[in-house]
Amino acid sequence: MEGKVLNPILNVEDLCVYYGDQKALNNITMNFYENTVHAIMGPSGCGKSTLIRCFNRMHELTPNSKVEGKILLNGEDLLLIDPILVRRRIGMVFQRPNPFPTMTIYDNVIAGYKLNGIHLKKADADRIVEISLTKSALWGEVKDKLNKRGTFLSGGQQQRLCIARALAMDPDVLLLDEPTSALDPKATSHIEELIVELKNTVAIILVTHNIAQAGRVSEYTAFMYLGDLIEYGTTEKLFTVPQDKRTEEYLSGKFG
Amino acid sequence: MQNNDKNKKSVRLNILKDRIFFITIIGLSLITVVPLILILFYITKNGILFVSLDLFTKLPKATGELGGGIFNAIVGSLIIVSISAVIAIPVGILSGIYLSENQESRLGQFARVAVDVLQGVPSIILGIIAYVWIVLPSGGFSAISGSVALAMMMLPLIIKNTEETLKLIPYSVKEAAYSLGVPYYKVVLRVVLPAGLSGILTGVLVGIARIMGETAPLLFTSFGNPYTELNPFKPMETIPHIIFTYATSPYTDWQNIAWGASFILVAFVLFLNLIAKVVASKWKVKF
DSSP states (O other): OTTOOOOEEEEEEEEEEEETTEEEEEEEEEEEETTOEEEEEOSTTSSHHHHHHHHTTGGGGSTTEEEEEEEEETTEETTSSOHHHHHHHEEEEOSSOOOOTTSBHHHHHTHHHHHTTOOOOHHHHHHHHHHHHHHTTOHHHHTTOTTSBGGGSOHHHHHHHHHHHHHTTOOSEEEEESTTTTSOHHHHHHHHHHHHHHTTTSEEEEEESOHHHHHHHOSEEEEEETTEEEEEEEHHHHHHSOSSHHHHHHHTTSOO | OHHHHHHHHHHHHHHHHHHHHHHHHHHHHHHHHHHHHHHHHHHHHHHGGGOOHHHHHOOBOOTTOOOBOOHHHHHHHHHHHHHHHHHHHHHHHHHHHHHHHOSSSHHHHHHHHHHHHHHHSOHHHHHHHHIIIIIHHHTSOOHHHHHHHHHHHHHHHHHHHHHHHHHTSOHHHHHHHHHTTOOHHHIIIIIIHHHTHHHHHHHHHHHHHHHHTOOHHHHTTTOOOSSOOOOTTSOOOOHHHHHHHHHTSSOHHHHHHHHHHHHHHHHHHHHHHHHHHHHHHHSOOOO
């Protein structure tokens, strides 16, 4: 880790989010880097999900939400780009696996192309499906049943299918919103191994309420509390010598 | 000791009450099935004898002549119901989508009440409306005016079914589509609608079955016609209407044809309902 030059890919500057009159995020400023796993942790309601939902403009689906500040993706303020284009460059995986129930495994992987009316040649589609499923460590398990419905898979497999679906669009950043909270321990460790491997292809921002998970997979960790970014730094430093008392208390299980 | 006895007694009493309650529920449920079985039995017994090839292929004969069929009525019913479906299906599905997507909006709440009220409007009133709207201005009875009346009957069924089905689709599925950069209209048309297809189709089939046998609104709209008519702007015969005229006639032969026609109608409605059940269970989408 030391000595490696990290290129920032996403810069958040002075970001504030309001839901109606309520302020959900207070002046967040932080950078995210290429080929790196970032974890954002904190107790429920601290604003960690709100934060990453801003990164692909999903916060706009909540009525009455308002955003101030800048989010720069490769230097370009993504709050000024069409949200549809932003979402194709920043993929997202949710708490509960949500494959499209009417689609086959194959179609689920290339759903981002199909639903957007982007035509793929059969050979290209085949290649994208194989590469994406290989990256999400699912290819071996499903290569013989690509024409089955995605919902026939187990929970952990479905979540890896959702990761493949996000990867198929070749995003710059992959947002993971508590991706293992609905999974059993075995499926969870599968996904964690996958996250570590995926950082070679894509920058990862992982929201988790699981402290140990943040410690296991991430290189950078942020701790948020009540809409504030309390502390952000290398995972090693944050876990061993936390600067803020609240971080220390959270890590030692005093709250959250 | 005495206390213990009391307890035992009350337990026994409760078990007895439980039994009575259970038997009552089963008994009453059976009673609801009895009328249906009786109707089916009676219609089949009286009608099946008069179902023949002639009934399907021949036109009604003039008064006094024996034989004849209801070909004109079968064709008329199919045309009128098809036109109703063409009117009601798109409007109904789109309204259903709107209601499920905008549950809190003022227009949504108003529309929902309107749909409930429309469902409660007696069919003869819908007939009068179609009469005033279309028959009077156009100067004569027509199949299309009957279709409009029946479409108004079909609408609430389709709207309600669509709304209820789409509401069951988890938000997370829509979220997945949004996160891939899919615009709203495509999320609705290509993710939400296919996931709710079985429920929507069920609504359509039940709606068709419902209006197939409707007679009252047709009395002063499509009226009736002794000949096969294909022009929807002309009066047309329908199965329920021919049953109405023939069953109330003094001629035994006509009454027999009415029985045959009743059997055909009931069989068709039953068939549609069965298909609706199959569609609902076979095409059900697992989330």
